[in-house]
Amino acid sequence: MESIAETLNQLxxxxxxxxxxxxxxxTSSTLPLSKQIIDLVDSVPNSDQLSKSAKAKLSYYKGKALVITENYEKSAEDLLSKSLKLDPSNWEAWSTLGEIFYYKKDYPQAKRCFEGSLEQSGPKKDALRKLSIIYRFTTPNEDHKESVLKSIDIAKQALSLDFTDSESWYVLGNAHLTNYFTNSPTYEELEKSLKSYSQSTKYSVGPNPDLHFNKALALNAAEIFDEAFVELEIAHNLDPLLDTMVKSAEFLKKLQNVQEMIQKKCNMKKKNINALIKGIPSSMKNPDNFQLCSLEGLQIGANVKKMLSMKVLGYSNIEFPPVFVGCDCKGVFFAVSIYNYPKQSQISLGCTVFINEPIFMKINTNGVEYDCVQVRDPNNLMVQNSR
Structure with missing residues (x-):
């Protein structure tokens, strides 16, 4: 018995x-050590004659190692299931089994395992992080929007246990980014995501290519394009197997589409443009004392107490945020990005739009240049749909 005790201590x-x-x-150290664990477990003689507790531990140790060496093969699932039948209190076995079901995309079973792990251990940041991830992958019968919000809450619980944990910040960033695309396409949600990714990088103890890839998605949606391309390059250097080159080309193609629409003035003839801009107010009485102006009257950044008037003349193929192309009363064409605009609302081509306190940007990245106005609060947008 002394020999098995020593083996268990070594394991x-x-x-x-x-x-x-x-x-x-x-990763360079995990694989050889996992093989050592498997070999040591296999070297134990008469393992079927050991105590229930010892058999549970050996099954867990080998199952955990097999998850790494055999990429979630069924043998690992069987060993972990056996371990839990012998000792249901092993929260680490519950968590590892949950990883297997997650890999198999059996999300209900994975959720059950991670919840089982937390029941046995109490709050643990690792299990909470994994449960947060699972809540972003729901079955057709579940409310995806509610699940994503739950994912954020659970990620915050994990972070509250250790505010210097890089992985917890990363999971929270992913939860906020998912929420942007699912529930709340606001600029503030992107800022929360980017803050979380920055904190994850700050406390990181090792490279995480997925962090840089996902941060690029958030930066692209926030229209911070130069940094988005840099993050994709970092991700590619860390993991060439990621679809970074495809994503980079996708980003650039959409930007080039907007640039082309502006350069070609939405393929409109000059006489038609001249007729349209006559209907764009260049002055008006405003009870809130806003100064009505054209694009040249804006400064880079926020423009307090100014109102931009324009005509919407084209839709780009960018969805998050939706980007339109139009012109002001002087016939200058530019892009408009609208965050958190209600999906049921539509901006018709040819309609007149007034933007309070527009945020003016000059896009200049990878050979693409154009002027852009951001609307971060849809309440600052007034639409007159009549031509």
Missing amino acids: ESYMQSLQSFQSNRD
Whole structure:
């Protein structure tokens, strides 16, 4: 019995090292150590004659190692299930089994396992992070929007246990980014996501290519394009197998589409443009003392107490945020990005639009140049749909 006790102690030491390597994303060390764990478990003689507790531990150790060496094969699932039948209180076995079901895209089972882990252990940041991820992957019968909000709450619970944990900040950033695309396409939601990614980078102890890839998605949606392309390049250098080049080309193609629409003035003839701009007010009485202006009257950044008048003349193929192209009363063409605009509302081609306190930007990235106005609060947008 002394020999098996020593073996179990050695295995426990190996497992602690393995968890440390995984936390640091040290993949070069996890694989050889996992093989050592498997070999040591297999070397135990007469394992079927051991105590229930010892058999549960050996099954867990080997199952955990197999998850790494065999990429979630069924043998690992069987061993972890066996371990939990022998010892249902092993929260780490519950969590590892949940990883297998997550990999298999069996999200209800994964959710059950992570909740089982938390029931046995109490609040643990690792299990909470994984549960947060699972809530972003729902079955058709579940309310996806509510699940995403739940994902944010659980990620915050994980973070509250350790505000210096890079992985928890990363998971929270992903939850906010998912919420932007699912529930709340606001600029503020993107800012929350980007803040979380920055904190994750600050506390990072190892490279995370997915963090840079997802941060690029958030930066692109926030129209911080130069930084988005940089993040994609970093992600590619860390993991060439990621679809960074495809995503970079996709970003650029959409920007080029907007630039082309502006340069070609939405393929409108000059006489038609001249007729349209006559209907764009260049002055008006405003009870709120806003100064009505054209694009040249704006400064870079926020323009307090100014109102831009324009005609909408084209839709781009950018959806998040939706980007339109139009012109002001002087016939200058530019893009308009609208955050959190109600999906049921429509801006008709040819309609007149007034934008209170517009945010003016000059897009200049990867050979693409055009002027852009951001509307971060849809309440600052007034639409007259009559031509």
